[in-house]
Amino acid sequence: MLSFPGLMKNHKKNRKKDQVDEPADTFEFSPQDIILKDDAYHGSQGLQFTEWWYFDAALNDEYSIQFSARILSGLNLSFLFVRFDIYKEGHLVVHKRKMHLLKDVEISKEKPFIKTAERTIMKGYIDEKTGNLIYDISFQIDDVAAELQFIGTTKGWKGKHEAEDWWVVTLPRALVSGTITLAAQTITVQGSGYHDHNWNVKIFALRNIGWYWGKIYSDRTAITWANIIRTTVKVQPLLVMNTIHNSYINVSPKNLHFTATEISEENGKMIPHVFSLDAQTDTIALQVTMKTVDIHHVKIFPLMDYWRYHVKCTGSVRINSETESIDNLFIAEFLKFR
Template sequence: MTSKKQASKIFKNYPPPVPAMDITPADDAFHGSKKRIAAEWWYFDANFTNNYSLHIGCRTFSKKKNGMVSPFLEIYKDGKLIAKAVKRFSFNKFETSSDYPLVKLANNTIIQFNQELYNKKEQWVYNVTLEIENHGVDLIFKGATKGFKYQTKAESWTVALPKATVEGEITVNGKKIKVNGIGYHDHNWNYSLLTPLTYGKGWYWGKLMSKSLTVSWAEIIKSPYRGEILAVVSQDGKGYIPTNAEKIFFKPEKFIRNNRREMPTSFDLKIDDVVNGIPIKVDVKMETYEIHYNKVLIIAPYWRYHVKAKGYITVGSNKEQVNETQIMEFLKFS
């Protein structure tokens, strides 16, 4: 990274076009695309108590019954990428469901939703298993709070696990390591070559977690100074509270040059709102300590951050400190 004159950017923000809604397992199932080739992906991440962290998932590019499927994993130690693996399969190797989350490739189950636990107790539990060369994971994600979705006729987003406990095993260069920690899972679909024209030029996304509270947030970049912002506050074992866009303040700053592009390294997120009579306050600063640059959808520059988040989240009379490492991202389509 090379330093540059510090700058900041404040967006004029608008609310998302649809409200946050409750979900069922079908919302995290495969949706597919009938009109055009589109991307769809299941995303999981986790921060573990032994300073390992990871991103794992599966991405599809398809139209009707034709396309490609790519499972992938990225494992970090102290925020630095130490293992990366990806594999590609044709669509005839892909087994899935439109009723519940399921990804099977060449008869190997990658993502398995526990339907029995859901039917009995409405618990959201996933087994995520993947082995590519000498790297792999075998993990259980157990939801700690209620999920939600923002669904439009085009691009859509389901946050099935705003917060989850995670335990199991990771494999790095053939070495198996027991892990436990806190994770997250979401699912996006219907992202195509039209997305930069109809949806946005890119986005910032992240989440913040305290002892029993979680904030899932995103800023969709519509233009250099116009955005669409959302922040949903979740309580462990309870529901979620969407906050009002006009009450959210997001500021990326301390821009530098990285891979020949401008990207911020510091972020402020503030919320001062009252929803259904419940006061909600968030005041958190996120400072970058590691960056992983990549490209997604072939051409889009993408930065995955490990950030140190410090501040507080308050819901009603419950004020909790945020002092943690989190994963966030910045993507630009142009």
């Protein structure tokens, strides 16, 4: 379950005496295997929808990056927004974005492929020799550029949320190499990365308060977690654990406990700055504390707020009889619709 001690305290002051807190939602996320086409463009039957591809990576010399391509469609108009952020030691160094009319973009419904007038910005394919899933990312706006390759080391998975939107985590963990360019300096980089894709996200998602998301790596695992906040007292937690060059394990919500504390004001809103994640099953034991290093805030339309965290994660994970330590900086996020 998910708890917010500070936020819940304020909420309970306004509750009726006979109101009872609801437990975590009975809906349970159920991941399944993917094929390459799952990461292609899907579109939606809805009149208004959004679909996006997200990549991030932790790189050498304490750099980290985020790249995304997001489609927004409504009122008979569709746009592609391409965004690229570079961080140093968790602090934002540069932010670039560009908008394209979707009718001017070549985008495939058969494979992961997006090409603007300037370049192919995303191409996903399976290496015929190794069988590895590979993504090439190419980006340039003004004096900021990136040429990055993501090579998957874990098995991807997908699942449908209760609002009928799909989430595919194509690369729970990947090896990343290439170059980033800023201020006329090109830097050779390597590290570890992540890629996911959401589609058929419609206005129904706004019924939720928002969600938390993050991922954590140990030497041989990739742990992807999220909490969809349905109401101030009802949540949908999930956690999927991958092992490198192996499969994945879905952890039931009843075996998860996520706590958000040290709540204080950021950008006019009260948000947490420390998180604790605990998962316990017959074969898995996970205990992690996440402390905020820095936060990058983005306003999405008048009412929505997005905070991208860099969090220092410390703890341990045990699978069967083998235990590994966790001690590194990772990206997490909090999206608040209202």
